Amino acid sequence: MAGEQRLLLDNARQLVLVCARGETHLARGGARGLAVLEAASAVVGRDGCIKAVGPVDAIRRQFSETSFEKIIDCSGKCVLPGLVDAHTHPIWAGDRVHEFAMKLAGASYMDIHQAGGGIHFTVEHTQKASEEELFNTFKHRLLRMISAGTTLVECKSGYGLNLETELKMLRVIERAKRLLDISISSTYCGAHSVPKGKNVTEATDDIINNHLPKLKELDLSGEIHVNNIDVFCEKGVFDLNSTRRILQAGKDIGLQINFHGDELHPMKAAELGAELGAQAISHLEEISDEGIAAMAKAKCAAVLLPTTAYMLRLKQPQARKMLQEGVIVALGSDFNPNAYCFSMPMVMHLACVNMKMSMNEALAAATINAAYALGRSHTHGSIEIGKQGDFIVINSSRWEHLIYQFGGHQELIEYVIVKGKVVYKNERVMGY
Numbered sequence: 001m002a003g004e005q006r007l008l009l010d011n012a013r014q015l016v017l018v019c020a021r022g023e024t025h026l027a028r029g030g031a032r033g034l035a036v037l038e039a040a041s042a043v044v045g046r047d048g049c050i051k052a053v054g055p056v057d058a059i060r061r062q063f064s065e066t067s068f069e070k071i072i073d074c075s076g077k078c079v080l081p082g083l084v085d086a087h088t089h090p091i092w093a094g095d096r097v098h099e100f101a102m103k104l105a106g107a108s109y110m111d112i113h114q115a116g117g118g119i120h121f122t123v124e125h126t127q128k129a130s131e132e133e134l135f136n137t138f139k140h141r142l143l144r145m146i147s148a149g150t151t152l153v154e155c156k157s158g159y160g161l162n163l164e165t166e167l168k169m170l171r172v173i174e175r176a177k178r179l180l181d182i183s184i185s186s187t188y189c190g191a192h193s194v195p196k197g198k199n200v201t202e203a204t205d206d207i208i209n210n211h212l213p214k215l216k217e218l219d220l221s222g223e224i225h226v227n228n229i230d231v232f233c234e235k236g237v238f239d240l241n242s243t244r245r246i247l248q249a250g251k252d253i254g255l256q257i258n259f260h261g262d263e264l265h266p267m268k269a270a271e272l273g274a275e276l277g278a279q280a281i282s283h284l285e286e287i288s289d290e291g292i293a294a295m296a297k298a299k300c301a302a303v304l305l306p307t308t309a310y311m312l313r314l315k316q317p318q319a320r321k322m323l324q325e326g327v328i329v330a331l332g333s334d335f336n337p338n339a340y341c342f343s344m345p346m347v348m349h350l351a352c353v354n355m356k357m358s359m360n361e362a363l364a365a366a367t368i369n370a371a372y373a374l375g376r377s378h379t380h381g382s383i384e385i386g387k388q389g390d391f392i393v394i395n396s397s398r399w400e401h402l403i404y405q406f407g408g409h410q411e412l413i414e415y416v417i418v419k420g421k422v423v424y425k426n427e428r429v430m431g432y
C-alpha cells in the first residue's frame with residue numbers, strides 16, 4: 001500500500017486485540033479467552049483510526065511502499081488497547097486526607113456523610129473554587145490517568161449540587177474534551193447528594209425542573225454536551241422513587257443512564273436500572289439475585305469499583321456470580337476524594353485478588369466492557385480495524401505483567417498512544 005500513515009507498531013511480542021470479531025462486549029465465557037496475536041504489528045492511519053492488524057511479515061509486505069510518520073519498534077514488548085476507566089469523580093477542590101484518618105480509626109462512610117463531611121465537604125470547597133483552579137487540577141489528574149494507561153475515561157460532575165456549580169464543573173469537562181489528549185464521556189451527577197437546606201423531593205424537583213432543561217438548552221446551543229445521567233441511589237441520599245424520576249427525565253432529554261446503585265444498602269437499584277434501559281450501574285456490592293438476572297437480561301453493564309470496596313472495607317460485589325449469569329462486567333477506578341486511585345492496572349489487580357476475576361476477565365472489563373458501559377465500544381476497547389488508534393506499549397514479553405506487578409505499571413508502561421499519537425513516553429521504563 002502506497003502513501004503515508006501515522007503510526008506503525010512493529011513486531012510486538014504480543015498484540016492483545018481483546019476482540020477480533022467486532023464484539024460490542026464480552027460476557028460469559030467470552031471474557032475468559034481474549035484475542036492475542038504473537039509476533040504482530042498494527043498500523044494507524046492519518047485519521048487516527050486503525051488500518052491494519054496482523055502478523056509482522058504480512059504487515060511489512062502490505063505496507064512496503066508506505067511511509068510512516070512514526071515507527072515504534074515493539075520487539076520483546078506487548079501492545080494492548082488503551083485502558084478505559086468507566087467511573088471517576090475527578091473535578092473537585094479540597095482533599096479529604098483527614099477523613100481517611102477518621103475511617104482508619106473506625107468511622108464509616110455514612111457516619112462522615114451524615115455529620116456533614118464526605119461529599120458535603122467537597123461540595124463546599126468546589127463551590128468556592130474558580131473554574132480555572134478546577135480545570136488545572138483536573139488536567140493534572142487526567143495526565144496522571146494517561147500515564148497509567150487510560151485513554152478513555154468517564155468523568156462526573158456532582159460536587160456542585162446547585163445549578164451554577166454543576167455547570168461550572170461541566171464546562172471544565174467540556175474544555176478538557178476539546179484540549180486534552182484523552183477521550184472523555186461526561187456525566188451529569190447533580191443528584192450525588194441532597195444539598196443542605198433541601199429535602200429529597202425538593203432536590204429532585206429542582207433537578208427535573210431547572211437543571212435538566214438548562215442542560216438541554218446548552219446542548220442545543222453547542223456549549224456543553226453531556227453524555228450520561230447519574231444519581232447516587234442510596235438510603236439517606238436519593239431513594240428509589242426519586243432516582244426513577246431523575247433518571248427517566250434525563251433519558252427523556254437524550255442522556256444515557258449510568259448511575260450509582262446498591263452500594264451500601266440493597267435498594268433494588270439494579271432492577272430499576274434494567275427496567276429503565278440503563279447502559280450501566282456502578283458499585284452493586286448489595287445487589288439482589290433478581291437484580292443480577294435483570295441486568296444480564298437487559299444487557300446493562302455492571303461497573304465494579306474495587307478501590308471503593310477496598311478503601312471502605314465493604315463486602316465485595318459478587319463478580320463471579322455476575323459473570324456466570326452473563327452480566328457484562330466492567331471496571332472503574334472511582335477516582336474521587338474518598339478513593340484516591342488513578343490506576344486501572346491497580347484496579348485490575350484488586351479485581352483479580354479481591355473479586356476473584358481472572359486476568360483475562362479483568363482486562364476485558366477494563367477495555368471492551370468499560371467502553372460498552374459508556375456506549376463507546378464501537379470505537380474503543382479493542383485493537384480492531386476501524387477503531388480509534390489507542391494503545392499502551394509495555395516493556396514486558398507477556399501482557400499479564402501489567403496486572404501482576406501491583407503498582408509496577410509506572411515502570412512498565414513505556415508509551416501511551418491516542419489516535420496514533422504518542423501522548424505519554426515514560427523515561428524511567430525498566431521492565432522486569
Ligand SMILES: N=CN[C@@H](CCC(=O)O)C(=O)O
Nearest residue numbers: 118119232308334336337338
Ligand atoms: N458513592 C458515591 N459516590 C462516590 C464517592 C464520592 C465521594 O465520597 O466524594 C463513589 O462512587 O464512591
Ligand SMILES: [Zn+2]
Nearest residue numbers: 087089260334
Ligand atoms: Zn462514584
